[in-house]
Amino acid sequence: MSYDRSYSEIITVRGSKTISVSYPASERGGTTSATVHYTEEVPVNVNINVDTDPFDYSVEDCNMNVNLLTGAVVATEAAQLVSINNNSKKVAKTIVSGFFGYIRSEISQQVAELSVNIDAQLMHLKELSQSCLAKKKQMEGDFLRISGHYVKIFEDLNSELSNRIFELDKPAFVFKKELDNQKIRSSNNDLVNTVAIFGKESGELQSKVSASIAKKRALDTLTQAKIFLWQQKKLNCTVQKSMINESIATSQFSPVCFIETKADKNQIDKSLFAPNFITAFQNTSKRNELLEQFSEPSKSWRIMSTTYNDNLKIYFNAEVNKTYSTAEPHSVRVKEMIQKISNLGSINVLSY
Numbered sequence: 001m002s003y004d005r006s007y008s009e010i011i012t013v014r015g016s017k018t019i020s021v022s023y024p025a026s027e028r029g030g031t032t033s034a035t036v037h038y039t040e041e042v043p044v045n046v047n048i049n050v051d052t053d054p055f056d057y058s059v060e061d062c063n064m065n066v067n068l069l070t071g072a073v074v075a076t077e078a079a080q081l082v083s084i085n086n087n088s089k090k091v092a093k094t095i096v097s098g099f100f101g102y103i104r105s106e107i108s109q110q111v112a113e114l115s116v117n118i119d120a121q122l123m124h125l126k127e128l129s130q131s132c133l134a135k136k137k138q139m140e141g142d143f144l145r146i147s148g149h150y151v152k153i154f155e156d157l158n159s160e161l162s163n164r165i166f167e168l169d170k171p172a173f174v175f176k177k178e179l180d181n182q183k184i185r186s187s188n189n190d191l192v193n194t195v196a197i198f199g200k201e202s203g204e205l206q207s208k209v210s211a212s213i214a215k216k217r218a219l220d221t222l223t224q225a226k227i228f229l230w231q232q233k234k235l236n237c238t239v240q241k242s243m244i245n246e247s248i249a250t251s252q253f254s255p256v257c258f259i260e261t262k263a264d265k266n267q268i269d270k271s272l273f274a275p276n277f278i279t280a281f282q283n284t285s286k287r288n289e290l291l292e293q294f295s296e297p298s299k300s301w302r303i304m305s306t307t308y309n310d311n312l313k314i315y316f317n318a319e320v321n322k323t324y325s326t327a328e329p330h331s332v333r334v335k336e337m338i339q340k341i342s343n344l345g346s347i348n349v350l351s352y
Contacts, residue, residue: 120318
């Protein structure tokens with residue numbers, strides 16, 4: 001609100017003033033200047049009227065604007081909290097959906113890779129099962145043929161042994177036959193003692209013959225058991241050699257790079273690049289020997305065997321399916337072209 005203020009004070013004023021003074025002509029006449037110094041006390045009264053109405057109006061206006069600003073800030077804060085809440089929910093939903101989408105894509109990729117490997121392994125297992133069935137059928141035929149052959153041999157041996165025993169002990173058999181013919185005689189005959197003696201001797205001979213036959217049959221049984229065990233061991237060795245995951249000595253193949261550079265018309269430089277795990281090529285003499293073999297392909301090169309070629313095709317098909325696993329037309333065309341190029345020719349290897 002407006003108000004008045006009054007202030008009274010006495011101010012001491014000091015100063016000097018130069019004035020011009022004319023004087024009458026006594027001789028020549030003229031003017032002169034004189035400086036007068038003075039000191040004076042001056043009373044000062046000041047009345048001040050302070051009008052605060054514009055300031056009051058501006059304060060009220062500012063208060064109103066501050067209240068409006070406070071309401072706007074509160075509304076903005078509430079809107080910001082709602083926006084933050086909504087945005088946080090959107091971000092959380094996006095993160096969760098992205099995480100599960102990433103996990104889903106990773107699982108799908110792993111399933112695709114595993115399906116490719118499973119397809120390759122199934123093809124390999126199918127080929128192995130067909131090979132095992134063929135070998136089983138062949139082995140059954142061989143077993144039946146060999147067993148029939150040996151049964152006939154044993155029957156012939158039994159017949160020959162029976163004939164030889166009959167020829168060796170022919171008098172005893174003849175005596176046994178005659179004795180059987182004389183069994184119809186009466187026990188009151190004078191020849192009863194002779195019959196008893198002949199019966200005793202015949203019993204002893206029959207027991208010896210039975211023991212000989214039992215020994216022969218036991219020997220034949222042991223021989224057949226020995227042959228069976230030997231054939232079983234041979235079959236186990238064949239099956240072990242036919243298995244893939246066995247620690248057996250096999251031939252391993254590795255890629256090498258052979259380069260010939262021609263510096264001029266008379267000089268040809270030869271270079272060989274091989275993986276570090278091939279220790280044989282770390283020796284200079286072995287490298288030079290292989291370089292010489294590269295220089296004489298007619299003496300060193302040969303066609304890879306069917307077994308190694310089939311195994312290599314299985315690995316090659318698995319790698320191609322793993323690399324081009326998508327159903328994109330471009331990838332399918334590239335995959336078919338690679339397989340077509342791989343089937344154009346055979347693979348040659350060195351007898352190193």
